[in-house]
Amino acid sequence: MGIDIKIDLNADLGESFGRWQLGDDPAMLELITSANVAAGFHAGDPSTLRRTCAEAVRRGVVIGAQVGYRDLAGFGRRFIDIAADDLTADVIYQVGALDAIAASVGGRVGYLKPHGALYNTIVDHEEQAAAVVDALLALPTPLPVLGLPGSAVLRIAADNGIRTVTEYFIDRNYTDDGRLVDRRRPDALIDDPDRAALRAVEAARDGRAESFCTHGDSPGAVRMARTVRTALVEAGVAIGPFVG
Template sequence: MTWASIDLNADLGEGFGHWRLTDDEQLLSVVTSANVACGFHAGDAVTMRRVCDLAAERGVRIGAQVSYRDLAGFGRRSMDVPADELAAETAYQIGALEVFARAAGSRVSYVKPHGALYNRVVHDEEQAAAVVDGVLLSGERLPLLGLPGSRLHTMAEKAGLPVVTEAFADRAYTAQGTLVPRAESGAVISDPATVVERSVSMARFGVVTSRCGSSVSVRARSLCLHGDTAGAVALAREVRGRLEGVGVRVEAFV
């Protein structure tokens, strides 16, 4: 499947106190959707408010990037969290961000798991169902952004929630269409030219080359551009410019 348009999302607000990881202001001039950290892997009240204000001002959609409660590990450590607890913590994070989104004149438009939780809900039905339950508990029937074919999307569709397929231009893929774990060599692609070419391939043709050289269908409606890598802003601008240059409209999915 290919798309006449594609959304560009980035993980933003990934700081804490005076420490900032992402160049939120510059990235918000490029992306169309902002995955805002909600305080569990990064972010705090002041940061969430600032990013929501900037996003609303620029017409960028605001998404709740929910995660395991893991500030020390940046949400990248897998945890066995009881389903009822994970559902409650998912709703808690969405609710916290919603306060600042509404104060900025916007709203939370979607939900995206972060890090270890993102990878876990690709295969783990119980954890995926807990995230879905958390979205429902928040009182909004929000779209869930995630990998095509994930258990998260299966459980969301069963609950009547919209799903949005996502791809990663700067992450290596397995032949099965899942992300190569970050702990493995070559999991993150750093060459800008390669990232740009993969972005075009995903947006126009719905395919990407896996680590073993095979073509993998990605069927992505949204393309993630990581904001915590070196040169992230320049690369995001280059990706957007190239997509628009080949006739792909860059616009939010909601």
């Protein structure tokens, strides 16, 4: 029996920098419906971001701004104790830059997804979560924000009339309280595509989230995304973006 639900598939893309190539963005764009494109602070040089946005536009994939801490060396995976006003300005800067790049190839930024340490921090850190929401409110039109169910950022965004979109990671393990297992632990990542696909179908059946993420920089990322998408489609799940 099919599942009467639509799920968005997203992945982190545009994370190459200069001669350092990360992931297979064109292959991932054949499988996903929303692309979390790096905005330059944690990864992604301007030429990479422009190529990624152009390919997303060509394939009809929605572009999202993946904003993070200013931390190229740490790939945005290190917490930064940044002042709220500075974080708000940093988020506005990243969205504006990526939106201009997207516009140059006929696209636009359709939503926001925090990256790495920022994503995890604003699950519980009220001040930084509010700073991200303040950045969204400062935009001409606030963007929908993608985040962990039950997180502070989604709560504050919803309280301010911003659309919130819940996310489930099909290639990450969770703690008992619904947080992501720390990447430093050996059980943080799931690298078995069949296991990930089973989890995805179960999560869709349970209504766990509106968008499912698979990391574009993980080993075997394309195979995993293809296996997950196939399993969802065979289960009767409609695949489509949450942004029209």
